[in-house]
Amino acid sequence: MSKAKTGKLGQLGLMKGGPSCISQRQRLPAGFSVRDGELEDLSGIIRIVNSKNNRLSFGWIQKVVLADAVKHQQEEGTLSQHRLRVVIDREGRVVAFQRAYHRQDGETTLHEIGVAEDMQGTGIGTYLMDELIAACRKRGMKTLGLKTPVGMRSNTYYPRFGFKQVGTYKGRKRVLNCYKLEL
């Protein structure tokens, strides 16, 4: 184990180097669990995406794209380039999800992250971000990239994890800010 993991930083769940070196530091609230997404979770994910206040943060997400990620993940296991994770409450309700893709050029793309409106601000998003960053590092990825619409509150969220804005992208309907995290 590296010095950073055994020293004081390690006890805090942090690795040397500040926010861009975060390992898993956030716990899920009691009674909640995380696992790979399954086909039966897709309606729950779509509900999170389409809820009143979340809707504007997401682009158009097709169920077939989510289903494809599930299929690859199930067939290829940990080797899969597709990654769809869900957080479930005690009753089995999907309360959060995250979809990413490990590209062959060493960059992972975070496609979406979403938390049910009634569960926002309880640390679940941070848990999923930390988990993804740790998984990318374990896999030897070089960067984690994402895009989020200009003007949305989420622009203040990603820099917490060490993301830097690297440019903008003109989408079909709106302009998106591009962020990258060096892993």
Ligand SMILES: CC(C)(COP(=O)(O)OP(=O)(O)OC[C@H]1O[C@@H](n2cnc3c(N)ncnc32)[C@H](O)[C@@H]1OP(=O)(O)O)[C@@H](O)C(=O)NCCC(=O)NCCS
């Ligand atoms: C952004 C999001 C994933 C964060 O997850 P979360 O579980 O609510 O956030 P956490 O509990 O881990 O972190 C809470 C902190 O983030 C801030 N935060 C919460 N929602 C936020 C948002 N939409 N944008 C920016 N910051 C946000 C809170 O103010 C809080 O800050 P504090 O710790 O200083 O009080 C979640 O709020 C969400 O799904 N939002 C709507 C969809 C969205 O914006 N998705 C990202 C673009 S695809």
